[in-house]
Amino acid sequence: MDALDAPGFTLRQLSFLVCAADEGTVAGAAARLHVSSSAVSDALSELERALDAQLTVRRRARGLTLTTTGAEVVARARALLADARELEASLRGEPGELVGPITIGCYPTLAPTVLPPLLQRFGRAHPRVELDILEATHDRLEGRLESGQVDVAFVYDTLVPGQPRRARLFSLPAHVVVAADDPLADDGSVRLEELAERDLILLDAPPSSEHTLSLFAARGLTPRIRHRVQSYEAVRTLVGRGLGYGILVQRPANDASYEGYRVVMLEIAPAVPPVGVDVIWPATREPAERTRALIDFARSLPWPEAAR
Template identity: 25%
Template sequence: MLNDESQDLFDIRRLALLLEVVEQGSITAAADLMMYTPSAVSQQLRKLEQEVGQPLLTRRSRGVVPTEAGQVLAGHARKIVWQMQAARSDLGQIAGLKRGSLTVGTFPTLAGSFLPIVIRTFKKRYPAINLSLRSARFDELVADLQSGATGLCLLWDYPWNPFRDDSIRVTEVFRESTVILVARSHPLADREQVSMAELRNESWIVRAEAHPVVEVLQRSAHDTGFEPKIAFLANDYQEAQAMVSVGMGVAMVPKTAVALQHPDVKVLSLGAAAPLRRVLLAQREDKVYAPAEVAFHSTLLEIARERAGDYL
């Protein structure tokens, strides 16, 4: 019978030695394969017999044969050794990121500007990872993350409404400035910087469907003492730029929205008064992060550090 302590004392290496001896029928042959001396193998097997509390091998003139207990333990050892080999293989593949998949949630302005730079680097480094993206609105991004549809996602917030959710961990990727778009024929187009006070009489091109940038415009205008006059509701930023380019109005947009700039549009800074938004990488707080997620996280922050000044 096993003693009370022996159940916690089995050493996987000794089990592997027992298995090899049983399969080879010889301590010497097993020692050669395992790169031990025969005396070292014998010593380890004696310790295993002490742990088990009964003989495991019967010595004969031509090798050894397992006892009934030895046969039983060797059968279990075979399963354990195979499982450990499979574990090493799986861990080795993961450590080298030789396989895996990752789904990342994102939003349109980032997907059209900063994110492709990250993806290019990530795919070059980890070509075997199956990377997919889901572009959605803020609430959908959070819901996808919480449900596990995405492994991580990119979000944003502003100082007056910081993102807080105890179930989600966020890391700031970078901060980006809000800029003003005017037509190249606009009287202010020869300027590099403008103030909101100078824009109080302008008509505004804004995003439709209560887009977050509308609140940014309204707050900036109200702080300056005027109500913005809305001239056009655009479905996306390319449409907004097109309307600005023909003089329908001016627009306020996050800087990543003009990564692809219309040739007839001029981008003006608001200087220190420009509203800043944080771009955030979000992950669930309660999960163990997969290696592909860790690799993407690292690559994303590396690229963000390299391009920190591009969006201010």
């Protein structure tokens, strides 16, 4: 084939394949793309004919799965589509202007600390960059950086899926949270041995839960878990009501729960190793110019004071 000959498939067909792979069904892809199921099915069939290869196995009751060849085509299609979007974005902006979307992944408990200063200041500096947010725990981020669904993510340094590139933003040691009227509230610090027989409100979202339990395990202790919740503020709310203590990393300026009950932070004695907060991005490809600018901007901020 001559270098100038057009391929026998279209970017539209590739985008339909990628969407169907992400959704797992033709119907799901059709709903997301706002087209009919038959349009998606026809596009997939036309793409398979153009490539002379079976890319998917479609069963009405079981949805859609990729063949080995299909998985390879999807991976390469994501790169082609990303390049096409970059070309389109580059032509929409003035010389030197950053234009286009960035999808930011963020661990939920980091979102209130990391996202506000980042979105406000970077967004103000680059108004034509579209910043989309995906809050997800580390396990749910797995594969999304490599696939191109997420451009950059802000996560704790433990249990980061895959082998992304990374840069450290800041580090904080975990602390204990108790109600303001707890007998320990005025002590300033507390030993984990003093807490082992008390009720723990566990933030049960990886890697936070594993980190909390590892702190006790390192001292030969097993905490008594009363409630498991998946929200940072749910921990603070239950603690504020006196239902137990919590162990958290982020340190909000507000010392009250959603309900207005005051909570107190206590340092852990002896000190525990700090937890790093990293910005990560795919190692498999160079980030777009706007994504690189966001990474550099995040690294330039005076964390964690940037949230103040």
